[in-house]
Each structure stands twice: as structure tokens, then as C-alpha cells.
């Protein structure tokens with residue numbers, strides 16, 4: 516099966532605009548009603564949450580606390596991981612009679628459950644199959660709001676405020692019920708493994724982010740002629756994160772990335788993070804392409820802007836990953852980085868064959884007209900104009 520790019524774009528790219536137009540606004544209002552007062556509460560609760568990389572409270576006397584990571588704020592949250600696990604298994608069940616996708620293989624439903632656990636888990640899966648399996652995590656506003664809400668309430672033991680009033684997430688009653696039923700089963704059988712893998716992934720990518728994050732963010736903002744977000748970008752690390760392995764939602768800008776997806780490992784994780792975050796600053800380049808097409812009365816090349824994002828992130832990351840010091844300072848990702856350095860880093864779009872699936876012309880114009888801009892030899896406007904006119 517042909518897989519979508521890292522973060523699927525035509526559909527998801529529409530999301531940023533959707534939120535700004537009346538149609539989207541109506542959906543948001545409806546969903547706000549659906550979710551009750553959850554969003555307002557989320558703001559209150561969010562202030563109480565501690566991201567993973569805030570310094571811990573106790574340190575040996577001579578050891579200074581580690582500085583927080585720049586650019587990103589990583590989370591491995593129980594509720595969001597549970598939600599994605601139920602969603603993934605519900606989709607597997609829905610597709611039981613058709614060929615399963617590569618991303619779904621190796622994620623079989625849980626075994627070794629007691630009869631009571633099996634009943635709880637199955638009823639939660641049945642609810643997800645009926646309610647959410649047909650919705651896309653990356654474009655459905657309902658799924659996006661649920662995802663954000665579960666992220667914000669990650670430290671809560673329950674989602675109804677049973678133990679703590681501020682933990683009433685205001686989610687739809689049946690969803691809350693399904694999550695409450697599935698939570699003890701997930702906690703007993705899968706969560707430890709998922710959380711460990713998430714934290715391992717974070718530990719592997721953290722040194723790369725610490726060393727390169729600020730420079731990369733400045734460079735990408737400069738390329739797209741805009742500002743990088745002032746606040747650190749929240750990254751929810753989950754075992755499963757859509758068929759693309761990672762996705763980004765806007766307003767607020769948040770990245771969700773799978774710790775288990777083979778496309779997101781070691782130094783490649785850095786490219787995934789910066790490609791995803793680039794979605795949050797890509798409006799300008801998208802508009803510039805559209806404007807140029809309108810002026811020339813040409814149809815807008817579908818996903819050219821997304822190919823440009825892939826190309827740019829790959830090219831900006833490539834020299835960093837090739838530096839010999841990677842193998843010494845990248846923590847557990849060191850050996851992988853070293854291997855990449857030895858063999859030459861291959862950007863995601865090349866590695867995953869995206870340019871061979873209808874983007875051949877895009878690669879040609881990007882190499883010919885966008886690369887000179889990245890090299891500082893032509894202006895942004897000229898590069899865009901040349902690309903559009905050559906297609």
C-alpha cells in the first residue's frame with residue numbers, strides 16, 4: 516500500500532485554513548459545546564502541568580539542574596497514548612477483513628487479559644470502532660480537540676474530577692466512560708512498555724535538539740521569512756501517531772510523533788521534528804506559491820509547498836547529521852548517527868520515495884531553483900517565481 520508522506524498534507528494543510536473560516540468556526544463552536552467547558556478548564560489545568568524536561572526538584576548539591584531543552588517540550592502522556600492505542604486497534608478491527616497496513620503490523624490486540632479485562636477492553640474498542648475509527652486523527656477537528664484535551668490532562672488519574680476537581684476534562688460522557696474502562700487494562704498490560712519506549716525516544720533525540728535545535732529553528736524561520744514560535748513547541752510522544760508516523764495540528768501548534776515508528780528513529784527523528792514544526796511556519800511560502808500561480812494564471816501545483824518543506828528540512832538537517840561529532844555527543848543515538856555519517860544522511864523524502872510518487876517535477880524545480888535560494892544566491896521571490904514558471 517502506498518503510504519502518505521510523513522505528515523499528510525493536502526488534507527491536513529486545509530486544517531490551518533479551516534480554523535480561520537466561518538465553516539471551521541462553526542465546527543469549533545459545535546465541538547466546544549460538545550466538549551462542554553473542557554477547553555477553558557484545560558487552560559487552567561495546563562498551567563499546573565509539568566513538562567518532562569522541566570528540571571526535577573531534587574539534585575545532588577554540586578550538580579546544577581539540567582537546562583530545559585530548547586525549541587521543544589516533550590511529553591509522554593498516559594491518556595493520549597491510551598486514546599491512540601484504542602483508535603489504532605479500532606481501525607485494525609474495522610479493517611480486519613482487508614489487508615492491514617505496514618504501520619498496523621506488529622500492533623496486534625492485547626493478549627493475556629482476564630475475562631473481566633477482556634470485556635472492558637473490548638467494549639472500549641467497540642465504542643472507538645463505532646465512533647472514531649472512520650475519523651482521521653490529523654484532520655478531524657473533533658479528534659484534534661480530543662487529542663489536545665487528553666494531552667493537557669495527562670497528569671490526571673481520572674478525567675471526571677473524581678480525585679481532583681480540576682481534572683474534570685469535560686469530554687463527551689461516552690468517551691470518558693470508554694477511557695475509564697480501558698485505563699486499568701492499558702495501565703496493567705501496555706502503558707509501561709509504551710512509556711518506556713517514549714522516554715527512550717526522547718532521551719535519544721534530546722541531545723540532538725539541545726545541540727542543533729536553536730540554530731535549526733533560526734535557519735528555518737529565516738528561510739521561510741517568518742518568526743519561529745516564541746514558546747517551546749509541545750511534542751506528544753506516543754506509541755502510535757497516525758499512519759504517517761507523525762502529525763502536526765495548528766492553533767495551538769502541536770506535534771505528535773510515534774516513538775515506535777521506524778521512520779522516526781535516531782538522527783532521523785530530528786528531521787521529523789523540524790519537518791513537523793515547519794508546518795507551523797509554512798503559511799507564507801504556501802501563500803507565495805499560490806500568489807505566483809494566480810499571477811501567471813496557472814493551476815496551483817498540488818502539494819508543491821509540502822514537497823518544498825520536505826526538501827528544505829532535509830537539506831538543512833543533512834550537514835548537521837554529517838558532522839563527525841555526532842557519534843560522540845548524541846547519547847544513545849550516537850551509534851546510529853555515526854552510521855548515518857559514514858553512509859551519508861538521506862533525507863526523509865528521498866528515503867521514503869516521496870519524490871517517486873508524482874513529485875519528480877517538484878524535485879527537479881526544487882533542486883534547480885529553490886536550492887540556489889537556500890545557498891544564498893537568489894532571492895526568495897525569484898526562487899518561487901522560477902519554480903512556478905518551470906512547472
Ligand SMILES: [Zn+2]
Pocket residue numbers: 521522523524790791794821824
Ligand atoms: Zn508534512
